Amino acid sequence: AAGVIQSPRHLIKEKRETATLKCYPIPRHDTVYWYQQGPGQDPQFLISFYEKMQSDKGSIPDRFSAQQFSDYHSELNMSSLELGDSALYFCASRFTGGDTIYFGEGSWLTVV
């Protein structure tokens, strides 16, 4: 079965650079979520989109922005990167009317 696809899987950036992560949800899933998991931490909710509109907002820094496109894929844009942004970033998707949120393999961001 198709899963949530994230790219790139690994990314190394320097401080103050920008990074973009991409997410392709499971086919027919219309809701996308972004989570950040720091080393040894539980995943923290950043932001979600339903039908290309932001549906919920969590602890996403102002330096970060995200959007969902007409094909339902989503991109997380991170600017002015800081060392503390080094984390595993998960995208997840859900079909409206379903209860289960499915996660991708994550994108490892290392800021040096």
Next chain:
Amino acid sequence: AQSVAQPEDQVNVAEGNPLTVKCTYSVSGNPYLFWYVQYPNRGLQFLLKYITGDNLVKGSYGFEAEFNKSQTSFHLKKPSALVSDSALYFCAVRVDGNNRLAFGKGNQVVVIP
């Protein structure tokens, strides 16, 4: 606010013995509860969920969980642990109104051969 707590940091169990990973919840209204597993350097894999119905929920890889309303618990169980079950296990609750998940701190399970 909806939240879950996983009171233990690490659970050690011998291979073949029963495995239990504890989770308690705090919600207003009916809880939507989930268990996910994370293998090293991998994503979160869905194991099982409780929405409504039978208190005993069966999931993937031989795992099951028991919803206990009086104790506000949703413990994950497996009758006979395998070495390959060694991983990080997260309990999660759906936050009312917006469908996001709030996770517990996670439990590291170590199955000893």
